[in-house]
Amino acid sequence: MQILIRVESELPLYRQIMGQIIEGLAVGRLRRGEKLPSHRDLAEELVIAPLTVKKAYDELEAQGFIETQRGRGTFVSARLPKLKMADQREEIDAAARKLLSLAYMVGLELRDVIAILKKAEGELMQGAHAGHAGGGEES
Numbered sequence: 001m002q003i004l005i006r007v008e009s010e011l012p013l014y015r016q017i018m019g020q021i022i023e024g025l026a027v028g029r030l031r032r033g034e035k036l037p038s039h040r041d042l043a044e045e046l047v048i049a050p051l052t053v054k055k056a057y058d059e060l061e062a063q064g065f066i067e068t069q070r071g072r073g074t075f076v077s078a079r080l081p082k083l084k085m086a087d088q089r090e091e092i093d094a095a096a097r098k099l100l101s102l103a104y105m106v107g108l109e110l111r112d113v114i115a116i117l118k119k120a121e122g123e124l125m126q127g128a129h130a131g132h133a134g135g136g137e138e139s
Contacts, residue, residue, distance in 0.1 A: 001020075001021075001024045001029050001030050003016075003017055003020045003021070003042065003045075003046065004020070005017065005046055005048065013046075013048055013052050013056075014052050014053070014055040014056040014059070015056075017042075017046075017052075017053060017056035018056045018059060018060055021036075021056070021060060021065065021066070022060075022065060023124065025065065025076065025080065026124075027124050027125060030076050031076060032076050032077065032078050032079075032080065033075055033076060033078050034075065034076045035073050035074070035075050036057075036066060036073070036074045036075065036076065037074075038073060038074065039053040039054040039056075039057050039074070040053075057074060061074075063081060064077055064079075064080065064081035065077055065080060065081065099113065100113060103116075
């Protein structure tokens, strides 16, 4: 799975990494048990400090999304945490309100936001299919 960071984003780099790994799990670009690059290798690839990647991995591990196996590496957890709609509903509602507020402030209408969401869904799903299209495993 390729991770892309945007240094100009307001979101901290470690949060961007976390978000992309969780997104990869959500849409199937990452699978249970799949090996992730070491935090040093990913840091080198992204040209960022290894501690930034380590912080992302540590938080993902604390949340149950990944696990580190001493001497073997870091893997997507075989048993991913169960996210319940009731627990996430407040966060989803807040994100929806923020999205609509931003959209309305720049003059977009609800139909424009729906079009943006549909485009984003298409990109997510396209990435899900591209993530395992090669059939080979990266090392």
